[in-house]
Amino acid sequence: MLKDSVGIVQTKYFTFENLVLENGQSLQQVTIAYETYGTLNEKKNNAILITHAFTGDAHCAGYHEGDKKPGWWDTMIGPGKAFDTNKYFVIASNVLGGCAGTTGPASKNPATGIEYGTDFPAITISDMVKAQKKLVEFFGIEKLFSVAGGSMGGMQVLQWTMDYPEFIYSAIPIAATLRSTPQQIAFNEVGRQSIMGDVAWKKGHYYGGNEPDKGLAVARMLGHITYMSDYSMQKKFPVKSPEPNENFDFNADFEVEEYLRYRGSSFVKRFDANSYLYLSKAIDYFDVQKDNFLPEEKHLDIKFLVISFKSDWLYPPYQSENIVKYIKMKNQEVTYCNIYSTYGHDAFLLEVKDETRLVSNFLDKLYNEVFGSEK
Amino acid sequence: MKNKNILLSHLKIAGIVTEKAKVLDLGCGDGDLMYLLEQNKKVNAQGVEISEDAIYKCVEKGLCVMHSDIDGALDSYLDNTFDFVILSDSLQQVKRIDEVLKQCLRISKNVIVSFPNFAHISLRFNLFFGGRAPVTKCLPSKWNDTPNIRFLSIKDFEIFCKERNYKIIEKAFITNSKYCHILPNLFAQQAIFVITK
Numbered sequence: 001m002l003k004d005s006v007g008i009v010q011t012k013y014f015t016f017e018n019l020v021l022e023n024g025q026s027l028q029q030v031t032i033a034y035e036t037y038g039t040l041n042e043k044k045n046n047a048i049l050i051t052h053a054f055t056g057d058a059h060c061a062g063y064h065e066g067d068k069k070p071g072w073w074d075t076m077i078g079p080g081k082a083f084d085t086n087k088y089f090v091i092a093s094n095v096l097g098g099c100a101g102t103t104g105p106a107s108k109n110p111a112t113g114i115e116y117g118t119d120f121p122a123i124t125i126s127d128m129v130k131a132q133k134k135l136v137e138f139f140g141i142e143k144l145f146s147v148a149g150g151s152m153g154g155m156q157v158l159q160w161t162m163d164y165p166e167f168i169y170s171a172i173p174i175a176a177t178l179r180s181t182p183q184q185i186a187f188n189e190v191g192r193q194s195i196m197g198d199v200a201w202k203k204g205h206y207y208g209g210n211e212p213d214k215g216l217a218v219a220r221m222l223g224h225i226t227y228m229s230d231y232s233m234q235k236k237f238p239v240k241s242p243e244p245n246e247n248f249d250f251n252a253d254f255e256v257e258e259y260l261r262y263r264g265s266s267f268v269k270r271f272d273a274n275s276y277l278y279l280s281k282a283i284d285y286f287d288v289q290k291d292n293f294l295p296e297e298k299h300l301d302i303k304f305l306v307i308s309f310k311s312d313w314l315y316p317p318y319q320s321e322n323i324v325k326y327i328k329m330k331n332q333e334v335t336y337c338n339i340y341s342t343y344g345h346d347a348f349l350l351e352v353k354d355e356t357r358l359v360s361n362f363l364d365k366l367y368n369e370v371f372g373s374e375k
Numbered sequence: 376m377k378n379k380n381i382l383l384s385h386l387k388i389a390g391i392v393t394e395k396a397k398v399l400d401l402g403c404g405d406g407d408l409m410y411l412l413e414q415n416k417k418v419n420a421q422g423v424e425i426s427e428d429a430i431y432k433c434v435e436k437g438l439c440v441m442h443s444d445i446d447g448a449l450d451s452y453l454d455n456t457f458d459f460v461i462l463s464d465s466l467q468q469v470k471r472i473d474e475v476l477k478q479c480l481r482i483s484k485n486v487i488v489s490f491p492n493f494a495h496i497s498l499r500f501n502l503f504f505g506g507r508a509p510v511t512k513c514l515p516s517k518w519n520d521t522p523n524i525r526f527l528s529i530k531d532f533e534i535f536c537k538e539r540n541y542k543i544i545e546k547a548f549i550t551n552s553k554y555c556h557i558l559p560n561l562f563a564q565q566a567i568f569v570i571t572k
Contacts, residue, residue, distance in 0.1 A: 324441060325451040333421070336441040337430045357431050365437035 004078045005070065006037040006085055009062035011101055016134050019096075025121040029110050032135050033058045033101025034093035037077060038085035044141045045370065048083055048363075049132060050092040051149030051156035053348075054223075054279055055271055057100035060092045061085075075352040082352075082359040087367060088145060095156070096131045097123045097278040105274035106207065116274075118204030123278060125152070125286045129159045133167070145370070146363065148172035150348035151315065152279070155286045158323070161302055162288050165295055170303040170366055172359060175312055175348045177319035178326065179287035184314065187226050188280040191219030195273045204274050216273040217264030224263050229311040229344030293326040304334040305362045307355065309347035335362060378513055379552035380565040381464060384489045387547050387567050388461060389415050391487060396458035399423070399483065401445045401475075402465025406433035413438070423448040446471055449478035457483035466490045467523040473539075480541070480572050489567045492548075494528030494560050513564045529560040536570055545569040 015031045035058045040047060050060055050073065061077035063070050071092075076082045083090055094102035097120070105120035136144060147160045147168055154176025161171050177184075198215030200206055228236070237255040252258040294300065304327050308320035317338045327334040339354045341347040348355070385408045392398060396418045400409050403422030406429070412418045422440040424430055433440040441448060445465065460483040462469070467490050469475050479486045491513055501509035508518035516522070527535075529548070536543055548555040548563035555563040 321443070321447075324443075328451045329453065331453075331456065333419075333439050334441065335430075335434060335439050336443070337427065337434075338442045340427055354431070358434055361434040361437065368437075 004080050005074065006062035006078050008065055009035055009037065009059070009071070010064070011035055011058055013101060014135050014138055016138075019127070019131060019134070021121055021127045022124045023122050027103060027121065030096065030103045030131055030134075031101070031107070032093050032096075032103075032131055033098075034091060034135055035059055035061075035071075036092075037061050037090040038088050040089040040139060040141070044139065045143055045145060046087065047089045047091055047136070047139065047141050047144050048146045048148060049136060049144050049160075050077065050083070050090060051128075051132070051147060051153035052092065052095065053149070053151035053153050054283065055220075055267070055276075056094075056153070057098065058092050058094040058102075059100075061090070072349070075349075076355065076359070082356040083148070083363075084360065088363075091136065091139070093132055093135055095128045095152075095279065097128070097275060097282065099272035099275040100270075102131075104272065105204065105278055106272040115205075115207040117207065118274065118277075120274070120278060122281065124282050125155045125159045126163060128282070129156055129163055132156070132160075133164060136167075142167075144168045145366070146170040146172060148174070148359070150174035151176065151345065152283055154315075155283065158288050158293070159286075161304075162291065162293070162295060165297060165300055165302060168302060169370065170305070170363075172305045172307070172362070173320075173323060174307040174355070175309060175315045175320070175345060176323065177286075177315050178289035178293050178323055180284050181319075185284045187222060187314070188284055191222055192277050192280060194218040194222070195276060198273075201273065204277075206273075211268070212273045213265075213268040216268045216271065216276060217261075219276060220267040220271075221260040221264045224260060226314045227344055227346045229313065229342060231311065231342045232344055232346070235342070289322075289326070293323070294330040294332070300330060300332065302332055303362075303366060304332060305358060306334060306336040307348070307358060308336075308338045309341040309343065309345070309351065310338055311342050312345045312347060314345040380491075380513055380549045381489075383549050383552050383554075384463065384547075384565050384567055385411055387549075388412075388463060388487055388489065391545060391567075391569055392416050392418060392459050392461075395419070397456065399452075399457045399460045401448070401460060401462050401479075402468065403429075403433065403438075403440060403463075405429050406436050406438045406440065408461065408463050409433070409438050409440075410436050445469055445475060449475065449482060452482040454481055455484065458485065459483060460486045462486070462488045462490075464489055464491070467525045467527065469525065472525065476539075476541070476570075480570070484571060485544070486570050487567065488532070488570070489565065490527065490532070491523075492529050492560065492563050492566050493526040494530065495550075495564050496561050499561075529563060529566045532566065532568060536568075541570045541572065543568055543570055 060071040060073040094100040154173035157173040195215040198212035200210040201212040242253040308317040398420040409420040460479040498509040547567045548559040549565040
């Protein structure tokens with residue numbers, strides 16, 4: 001095992017009763033899948049919550065027993081890394097409505113004993129954050145040192161600053177936006193139509209039978225395109241023009257077609273189609289700008305690090321600049337960097353070196369402020 | 376290497392800025408001035424910088440900095456947010472000078488500008504006898520790769536302020552890393568002004 005890895009980790013589960021949702025409905029029982037890395041200090045003030053993107057999960061660092069691939073943000077979390085587990089206690093959880101251990105549409109409804117399917121209530125980013133707060137409180141934490149995440153994870157970060165501003169010292173929204181734009185909603189809608197148009201979907205009650213794999217795979221293919229960039233696709237798939245021949249049959253002639261098909265078919269093995277529908281809707285509904293982002297509070301004091309990527313056309317830099325603008329209006333401290341990258345939206349998972357320079361120095365400064373006087 | 380006049384201008388600015396003031400540094404570069412102000416005057420400083428490399432250097436110093444051009448960074452601030460807005464060696468690189476200074480004076484009580492004097496005797500000499508765009512120790516870039524887009528003199532700036540009714544409340548001039556007191560428009564290489572409405 002590498003010495004900068006958190007090593008072998010396990011997903012754990014936390015269950016609580018009765019979560020009242022934003023739309024007024026409630027969930028009788030909620031289970032949250034989570035992982036933690038590092039050690040919670042005595043004062044319980046060194047905890048950082050990592051929030052995941054659309055199709056992520058709680059496993060963001062280290063290795064599960066027997067796995068060759070580490071968690072999805074292992075490059076950023078570990079001893080001496082950006083989120084330094086020698087200093088911080090890192091918590092990651094699977095979002096409400098997800099399908100990697102946390103209660104979602106594929107979970108069994110305790111009232112009926114069968115899967116919720118589309119009887120699952122509509123959930124929002126705010127509901128996800130509410131559930132995360134229960135988990136954080138379960139550890140006895142009264143204030144998070146930081147909340148950080150990219151894409152939908154960035155939306156959760158922003159929601160934390162809206163809903164529980166007194167509960168966090170700092171916030172790191174990456175490749176995020178204050179509200180979903182028509183273009184973002186449009187892509188999500190095509191994904192949803194693809195799933196709902198699959199005959200196997202059966203209005204969401206497909207569990208135990210054939211699942212809408214074809215529809216979900218196509219949704220994922222479309223998603224993947226939006227996560228890359230024109231340049232990164234050209235780099236990844238240098239065009240080799242295939243010769244037309246008599247066996248022409250609409251097979252994957254180009255590398256990019258093959259790649260997307262592979263991505264689509266491997267995705268359906270790990271992701272639930274209904275979760276895709278619910279989570280994409282939660283993203284679409286996200287809008288903290290309408291509430292005039294950041295609460296009107298006299299003692300509001302959150303340090304922000306906002307990061308965007310130059311080639312990200314799904315969550316373009318201007319949307320992060322807009323976040324910065326609102327933070328400035330509320331007189332909060334903010335550091336912002338638009339990182340030069342050609343990877344598109346995926347950059348938040350790939351531009352490790354630059355992100356590390358920003359995140360580790362930003363957190364270090366805060367660490368000295370918070371813990372400096374205690375030493 | 377940093378021009379020595381700039382180092383002295385930083386010290387001068389640190390002398391002007393008051394303890395614990397709220398400061399916005401426009402075109403803060405690597406953050407040397409903000410760092411000096413935070414250390415010496417315990418200010419609350421926020422920087423604006425266009426170069427990504429410089430952003431990392433600022434963050435490494437523990438500074439608060441925003442990746443943006445100066446023109447686009449000002450309109451969202453509320454009136455009188457700051458005690459001092461500083462344009463240290465960046466005024467000559469600003470596109471919309473009038474608009475930027477107007478915004479600076481809206482969001483801050485005081486605006487400190489520091490810029491190279493393009494009417495310094497060596498530049499006049501260079502241009503007059505050499506017949507070429509001046510290149511000096513203080514202004515080392517040739518015409519084709521200079522970041523400067525405004526070439527102003529001390530006299531120009533004073534007339535500019537007078538025309539707009541901006542009050543000059545303090546000024547200082549520097550030559551060869553010493554203060555210059557005689558005929559600044561001819562002999563000063565660097566000028567520092569504090570202006571207010």
